[in-house]
Amino acid sequence: MTELRFNELRGEEVDYAIHRQDRTFLPSRDHCPLCPTRPGGPPTEIPFPGFEIAVFDNRFPAFTAPQGAAEVVVYTDEHGGSLATLAPSRVEDLMWVWRHRYLELGAREDVDYVMIFENRGVEVGVTLHHPHGQIYGYPFVPPVPALELAADRRLGACAPCALMRAELDDGRRVLFENAAAVAYVPYAARWAYEVHVSLRAHRPSLLQCEPLELRGLAEVLQALVRGYDALFDRPFPYVMVVHQAATAAAPDSPGGAGSPGGHVHVEFYPPLRTADKLKYLAGSEQGAGTFIADTVPEESASALREAIARAA
Ligand SMILES: [Zn+2]
Ligand SMILES: [Zn+2]
Numbered sequence: 001m002t003e004l005r006f007n008e009l010r011g012e013e014v015d016y017a018i019h020r021q022d023r024t025f026l027p028s029r030d031h032c033p034l035c036p037t038r039p040g041g042p043p044t045e046i047p048f049p050g051f052e053i054a055v056f057d058n059r060f061p062a063f064t065a066p067q068g069a070a071e072v073v074v075y076t077d078e079h080g081g082s083l084a085t086l087a088p089s090r091v092e093d094l095m096w097v098w099r100h101r102y103l104e105l106g107a108r109e110d111v112d113y114v115m116i117f118e119n120r121g122v123e124v125g126v127t128l129h130h131p132h133g134q135i136y137g138y139p140f141v142p143p144v145p146a147l148e149l150a151a152d153r154r155l156g157a158c159a160p161c162a163l164m165r166a167e168l169d170d171g172r173r174v175l176f177e178n179a180a181a182v183a184y185v186p187y188a189a190r191w192a193y194e195v196h197v198s199l200r201a202h203r204p205s206l207l208q209c210e211p212l213e214l215r216g217l218a219e220v221l222q223a224l225v226r227g228y229d230a231l232f233d234r235p236f237p238y239v240m241v242v243h244q245a246a247t248a249a250a251p252d253s254p255g256g257a258g259s260p261g262g263h264v265h266v267e268f269y270p271p272l273r274t275a276d277k278l279k280y281l282a283g284s285e286q287g288a289g290t291f292i293a294d295t296v297p298e299e300s301a302s303a304l305r306e307a308i309a310r311a312a
């Protein structure tokens, strides 16, 4: 169903999943496949009249066994809303679901890297509006996590730990923090309102987190997303990605046994640079790999900090 081809010039895999062309595209509310199956109503992906959080295999998978996995995580049985409007206890529950999926998928032979993510808004290609995220189990360690492991090696220590400490020392780009986690606009953010939410303690994956840390992480994520929505007073599109340790079993792989790599952090890449202007990846970003930004991280941070306070 899917085919991986190695792109020599880029040194990276490309995943061909052509059946995805036919996936459900922005259905009307009445035909939402992520809503519960109401008595007498049409069957949806979830054969129950109600649920809290639902996880199932993506029907249009980018990866399938024995070459990885693709799952959908539905945050609520209510069609409207977002991570911002869920009850705080539900967001906390979601952290436990993430942890459980990381454990199960990560234990599979064919999954070397578990990536939990959410695409929000048509600006980033969302095809279903019902609040949900996704999980890909990659049959290899993809380039971005591999670059983070290379940063660990370059710094001779955990890069997310070192970067978070530097942000806390500087303070200008810190947005919100509690005992468990810190949200900041990174010193060298690529996107105008890019934010990283990092666990304060060094935790390679959610499996090493204490229950209170999961609760604290949920609180910071929700405060941030509410702040995003308040920033321009509109639902704020973003790509949200959870980075954790690789789950590759081979000892010589970057995330294998004995490797120090991995520190739970959540990265947000929002495409908006103003209330109504999108940042496009164009010549320099695509052809050279160099982002050209027209905002300064310190100014974005101060606007976002105010928005988070306003939304609290
Ligand atoms: Zn729905
Ligand atoms: Zn660390």
Ligand SMILES: [Zn+2]
Pocket: 148, 243, 265, 267
């Ligand atoms: Zn990262």
